[in-house]
Amino acid sequence: MEKIIYRRPVQYYETDRMQIVHHSNYIRWMEEIRVAFMKEHGMPYHQLEADGILMPVLGVTCQYQMPLQFGDIFSAGCHITDYNGVRLTLSYEIYKEGCDRCCVTGTSQHCFTNADRKPIRLPRRNAALHDLFLSLLEQDIAEKL
Amino acid sequence: MEKIIYRRPVQYYETDRMQIVHHSNYIRWMEEIRVAFMKEHGMPYHQLEADGILMPVLGVTCQYQMPLQFGDIFSAGCHITDYNGVRLTLSYEIYKEGCDRCCVTGTSQHCFTNADRKPIRLPRRNAALHDLFLSLLEQDIAEKL
């Protein structure tokens, strides 16, 4: 079972007329999970932004296996699945609490820019963050061996 | 009947599990209507912002008489109901097309600031916009007499 790093109740306003969470909201949840993941590893995203490092989203994918509803609590895991100093890919697994199955999976791909949105190379700009991403990537690879 | 200055279909993602438009979205519609109202009067809001004039929201009210649903088209009117150079109040009426009744009414109150969010006096800062708000206010008063 996945290590859970984030959990919260589904909000009423996140549902749609099918009476399930609207599919666009899982993209927002991936952002919440990513922010919690960064914070858990000592690198709060709002501090990175304050330091002039942005991580714009280059792309997302999301697969919906089972819908969540109002009244459910979701929990989530997050992994670094690729990182090379200029690009970062995260994967997400979203669970419904009290139910073993993974409900939604997704990925997001990011680059790194300064406050003017010019691309930066992370190893030069923030070595600690670079080392963190690298070690988390290695950890993810090791777990899959 | 109200003069209509904005219309568009209800979006699927704007509905909630009651199968009606979530009440928070009407606050967003009021913003869409306000932006269309400013544009119709030759003062596009994105140009005001580019000129360093912001109109932050101080307060909103909204009354829900009849819900709208996916498949409906909404139309809306907008009026200036108060203006004194430092504060502006707008009122909104939202209709369901093909149905005479007003479905939702609301108001928003605004001040004026520069790009650093310091309050400004509009008569000094943008006389044309001041004159526009004043004449629209007079027009609203005249219509009610």
Added chain:
Amino acid sequence: MEKIIYRRPVQYYETDRMQIVHHSNYIRWMEEIRVAFMKEHGMPYHQLEADGILMPVLGVTCQYQMPLQFGDIFSAGCHITDYNGVRLTLSYEIYKEGCDRCCVTGTSQHCFTNADRKPIRLPRRNAALHDLFLSLLEQDIAEKL
């Protein structure tokens, strides 16, 4: 100081181009706070809905005194300020953690309906919920004396 019944971080996607929380999101927060308030008092809203009792929103008001930003944590209090068996009014106070001032206040007014959205009288339909609302109203009145 207000009794806090809900707190969570501001989400990135809740901000707008003014770099503050978009004003419409506080209406959504009021819903989150209301849901937490009902749960805290042993009446989870998703169970009420499952029992065929809905609390549609008749109206909202919201006053914005100080903006919140990404990186902030908000906390909130909630009170019943009016209740008569067919109508319920709640008030909300939203704080920025680490800052004493109340940032946003609001109210929401509700009626009670069955699953077909026909109005119901709560005392007959769910006496326990009626008693709860009444005692919370009395408590709010007592606190203000």
Added chain:
Amino acid sequence: MEKIIYRRPVQYYETDRMQIVHHSNYIRWMEEIRVAFMKEHGMPYHQLEADGILMPVLGVTCQYQMPLQFGDIFSAGCHITDYNGVRLTLSYEIYKEGCDRCCVTGTSQHCFTNADRKPIRLPRRNAALHDLFLSLLEQDIAEKL
């Protein structure tokens, strides 16, 4: 150049603190575009739902090449890139008006269910819609040859 089937202004509330459209909103735009695409081809989605045919989203992908901002108008094309009677894949291209480059591309994959969310085979359930999807798929293949 792509055939444009949908256009509208970017809304203020769709922007985030990077001052660009939040990446999750493009997933919502894909839904708007899909709804407009169905309507343009004589199959309004709200009528399909009224007839008991739902098209739940199985997955989405989205690539962000250039951000849109408040003040921009977006326009969009839509194609059927796969269809086999039980699965449908649509692709989307989003442009900024007055700028030739495609800003955002995406795909959505759908199945077909009845109102109880049980899978249905479209050829049996709605032959006209089946024929439409098939002919639009053939058209897309023909254009690429």
